[in-house]
Amino acid sequence: MTTPVIEKTVHTAPRSPWSGQASREELAHWRQIAQGVAAALSPDVLERDRRNEDPHAEVELLRNSGLINLIIPREWGGEGGHWESALHAVRILSRVDASIGQILAYHYANLGAVVFYGSRQVQELWLRRSALGRWSWGDSVNPVDPNLELVPEGDGYRLTGVKHFSTGASVGDAILVNAVVSGGAENGKFLALALEHDREGIHFLGDWDALGQRLSASGSVKYDGVRVTSADIIGEVGDEPFSTLVTPYIQLAFGNLYLGIAEGALERGRQITLARKNSWFLSPAETYAQDPLTQRVYGELSSRIAAVEALADKIGTEFDAVIARGNELTAEERARIAISIAQLKVVSTEVGVEVANRIFEVTGSSSAKSETGLDIFWRNVRTHTLHDPVDYKKVEVGANYLLGEVQPISLYT
Structure with missing residues (x-):
């Protein structure tokens, strides 16, 4: 048997194809x-x-x-x-x-x-x-579910195992897969692969049935002795600063996801409130929209959303500057943007869940009807914010603020 050898990538050309800022x-x-x-x-x-x-x-x-x-x-x-x-x-x-x-x-x-x-x-x-x-592109990279085995075979590999929470894989044209080599000269190497959707031996189990994010195609994928060649290998997953920007990006995307859900919940609530033609019998106002208590809640929630939006916009601009650095990106620069994004993750999580929950307080009991659909915002944000515990993001930010500590590089930090 010939064991394939993956040379460690030596990057001499500029790493990033992106530069500048969005106009x-x-x-x-x-x-x-x-x-x-x-x-x-x-x-x-x-x-x-x-x-x-x-x-x-x-x-x-x-x-x-x-x-x-x-x-x-x-x-x-x-x-x-x-x-x-x-x-x-x-x-x-x-x-x-x-x-x-x-x-x-x-x-x-x-x-x-x-x-x-x-x-x-x-x-x-x-x-x-x-x-x-x-x-x-979908993926099979869930880091807390390391159940894939990449075994050398001839001049390639066989990929076997099941990967849960493979978002977008079942509807994607290509799948990004992370797997550790098991055996041979490359034993223990952590590789990123790209496989086409219809590669023989890939089975989509269709088992995603969560409270929310129901259309995210996040079901499990079974890899049954899938043939992998050297042409399928993107590279090695390491801890060099630029190569680890995938984690700050996805956490930044989560912040924008939760912000969008909060904005959507607030706007849907506004529509429902404005359509209500009466008011609570103890209220001096003619309509719920004119009630100061209703206005207070909308004022509070919209202000919190505005604050998260400002932070998300600021970091979004900064991220383009960071990603343009390519192989010149330092560990310190990477840590700095990661902490900023962790701060966004904390506040967007809390505001997203709060808005999607409290919007029911100002839309009345009828807004709980299934046909109204106001629950979709809470179900979606409640489901996805469980992706990784927000309390650990608070610890990450606090440890950095107090002691200058930086969490170890991972697919979560």
Whole structure:
């Protein structure tokens, strides 16, 4: 048996294909595109949520809108947008359908991983193919579920095991897979792979049935002796600062996801409140919208959302500057942006859950009817905010503030 040898990538060329900042015109353009997709998703969002089916038609909307190729550089066939624009798109979609916002957020993370882990040649190869085919990327990388075995065989490998919470994989054209080599000269190496959706031996189990994020296609994937060649390998997953930016990005995307859900819940609540033509019998106001107690709640919630929005916008701009640093990015710079994003994760989680919960206080008992659908915001934010414990993000921020400590590099920190 010939054991494949994966040479450790030595990066000499510029690592990042991204540079500069999003212009006002760029941001306005992609906001308009995202708003158009959100408008298309809105009319039947509750019906689709209840059917709990894989969102193939929804992904096609993302494909046809151009959002799929937003961050792929123009020279490789993409739209040449910035990460700030991508994060705004995630936020806007999440106001209406956070499941599709999640799929888009993870798609961008997986495209980013190709750059973070791969050489310049690998980056160009995969992103050109992705742009040409307008691929949607899913993943099997859940770090607390390390159940995949990559065993050397001949001049390649066999991939075996089950990976849970594989967001977007069942509706994607390509799947980003993380697996550790078991056996041979490369034993213990942590590799990132790219596999096409229809590769023989890949089975989508369709077992995602959560309280919320029901259309995020986050079911399990079984890999049954899947043949993997050296051409499928993107690179090694390590701890070099630039290659670990996938974690700060996805945490930043979560912050925008939760912010979008909060904005959507507040707007839906506003519509319901304005449609109510009476008031509580003890109120001096003619309508609920004119009641000072109702106004107080909306004032409080909208102010908190505005604060989270300001922080998210600030960090979104900073992230483009960080990612443009490429192999010149230092550990200190990486830590600094990670702490800022952790702060956003804390406040966006708390505000998202609070708004989605308290909005019922000002919309009345009838808003609890299934047909109203106000519960979708709470179900979605409550489900996804369990992704990784927010208390540990608070500890991460506090330890850094007090002692200057930085958490170890992981797919969560």
